[in-house]
Amino acid sequence: MVRRRIHPRRWTPPRLADPGATGTLRVARRLPTGGHGPEDVVFDRRGRILCGLADGRIVRLDPAGGEPTVLADTGGRPLGLHPCADGSVLVCDHDRGLLKAHPDGTVEQLAAVPFASNVVQAADGTIWFTASTTAWTLDDHLGDVFEHSCTGRLFRRDTDGAVTTVLDGLKFANGLVLAPDESHLLIAETTGYRIRRHWLTGPRAGSTEILVENLAGFPDNMSLGGDGLLWVGIAAPRDALLDRLLPLPGVLRTLLWNLPAAIRPKAVPIAWAMAFTLDGAPVHDLRAADGSYGFVTSAASHDGTVVLGSLTESDVAIVHISL
Template identity: 65%
Template sequence: MRRLIAPRRWTPPRARPDEGRTAVTGPFPMARRLATGGHGPEDVVFDSRGHVLAGLGDGSVVRLDPVTGASAVVGNTGGRPLGLEPSADGSVLICDHDRGLLRMSADVSVEVLVDTVAGRRLTFASNVVESQDGTIWFTVSTRRWDLEHHLGDIVEHSCTGMLVRRDRDGTVTVLHDSLKFANGLVLAPDASHLLVAESAGYRVSRYWLTGPKTGTVEPFVENLAGLPDNLSLGSDGLVWVAIAAPRNALLDKLLPLPGFLRVLLWNLPEAVRPEPALVAWVMAFDLSGRVVHDLRTHDGSYGFVTGVAERDGTVVAGSLHEDDIALLAVADRARTGFTRAVQA
C-alpha cells in the first residue's frame, strides 16, 4: 500500500533558461566501468591507498583498484550502506540506511555508533565526515521516508532532513533539523564549516562551525538545475557534487500550489507517474562556489549518479541504480582558469 503524503508548499527558485545548455562544460567522460560484483554503489570514496570503497545493496562494502579493476568484499553491514568515510585509524565510518551510523574496523567488525537521535530510531543516515579530533558529523535525509520510497519525500517536500554531530564521548546533538532532504557532506579543509547537499532544495548549504557565524546556515551554491546528492572534497581542492537527476518542471510548478495536486500526482499508477530523467551528471566547484566542471550525458550509458570522488586526477562516480562504478577522464579545467559564477 502506498504511503500517504503530507505536502508542504514551497516556491522553488525559477530555473535559469540557460541551464542544460551553456552551463555544460563537457560531456560525462566515462572512460570505463569498474565492476563491483553487486548492485547500487550509492557512494564512492578513496581510501588512503588510492583504492575506491563503495557500499552495495546487499550490505557489502567493496574495495576496488581503479587501475586494475580488481575488487574484493571487505565486509558487510547487515543493512544498506550509503555514505562512507575512511578514518585515519584504518576503519571506515558508514551511514547505513537500516542500522544508523556504524564503524567498520580493519578486522571488518562492525560497531554501531548511533542508532537513535532525539529519542527516535535512526533511519536513512546518508553521509558522514570526521575531523582530526574525532568529531563526527552526519546527515539524515528524511525522518518520514525510506530509501525505497525516497521520491515520496521529494514530492511531499517534508523538510525533515537533519545535520547531526557525534562528539568523541558519544554525545549526539542535532545541529539542524529542517533540511530539504539532507544528503552529501563535506568538511572544509580548515574545519571552519560544513557543506551540506539539500537535494530537494536544489542547493548546497554552508553550516558554520567556527567564527562569528557559528551555528548558522547560508548558501554555498543555489538554484542548481538538478538534485545534488553525495559530495566529496577532492585532492584538487574542488568540491565534487553528484547530480542524481535534473529538476522536474511539473514538480516545480506544483510545489507552490495546494498540496492535493501533489497527492493526485503521487497516487497515479507508477506506469504513468513522471520519472526522473535519465542523465549521468557530476559537477565540481571551488571553495568560493564557482563551478569548474559541469559534465553531463543523456545517452543512457550511465545514469542516476549519486556519488563522485577525485584523487590525484582520477575521478570515479557511483550510482544507486547501476552495478558498476564509472571511471571518468576529466580534463583539468582548474589550471586553464575556467570558471563560471553559478549565481551570475
C-alpha cells in the same frame, strides 16, 4: 496497490535557470563491484575506491582493475562512507544508522539514526553526519520528493558518544563535506536544489548560509577532490511539472503521486557531475545523456581520476572529461 499517502508541504522553488553543461562525461571504464548500487564512492588515502552495496557489503576497488575486496558487511544498506586514518571506515547505513567498520571486518553501531546519509570526521574525532528524512525510506524516497517533508537533519557525535542534533528542517539532507581547515561543513539539500555552509569556527560559528542555490538538478553525495574542488553527484535534472506544483495546493501533488508509476514523472537517465570551489564558484558542469551511466549519486576525484557512483548501476564508472 495502494501507495502510501503523502502530506505535501508548499514551497516555491527558484525559477530554473540552467546555464548548461561546460563539458561532457564519457565512461572510460567500468569497475565491477560484485553487487549492485554503489551509492557513494570515496577514495582512501592510497587512492583506492570504497563503496557500499545494496546487499550490505563495503568493498574496495583498485582503479587499475581487479576483483573487489570485501571489507565488511553492515547487515543493512550502506550509503555514505568516510575512510579513517586507522583503516576503519565510518558508514552511514540506511537501516542501522551511523556505524564503524573496523579493519578486521567487525562493525560497531555508533548511533541508531534512521536513513543516515553521509558522514565526515574531524581531526579531534568528532563525527558529523546527515540523515535525509524522518518520513520516508530509501525504497520510497520519491515520496519525500513529492511531499517535500523538510525533515532532514545534521548531527554531531562527540568523542564521548553523545549525539546532538545540530540542524533540522533540511530539505532531504544528503552529501556532507568538512572544509580542509575544519572551519565549516558543506551540506547538500537534495530537494532544495542547493548546498548549505554551516560554520563551525570563527565569528560566524553556529550560523548557516547558502553556498550554492538554484541548481538545475538534485545534488546528492559530495566529496572534496585532490584538486581542492567540491565534487557533487547530480542524481537527475529537476522536473518542470513538479516545480510548477510545489507552490500549489497539495491535492495536485497527491493526485500525481497516486497515478500509476508508469505515467508519473521519473528521473531522466543522465550521468551528471558538477564541481565548485569552496566559495561556491562553479568550475565544472559535466553531463552525458548517451545512456552509458545514470542516476549519479556520487562523484569523487583523485590524482586526475574522476569516478561516479550510482544507486541504480552495478559498476563504478571511471570517466573521461572533455571540456
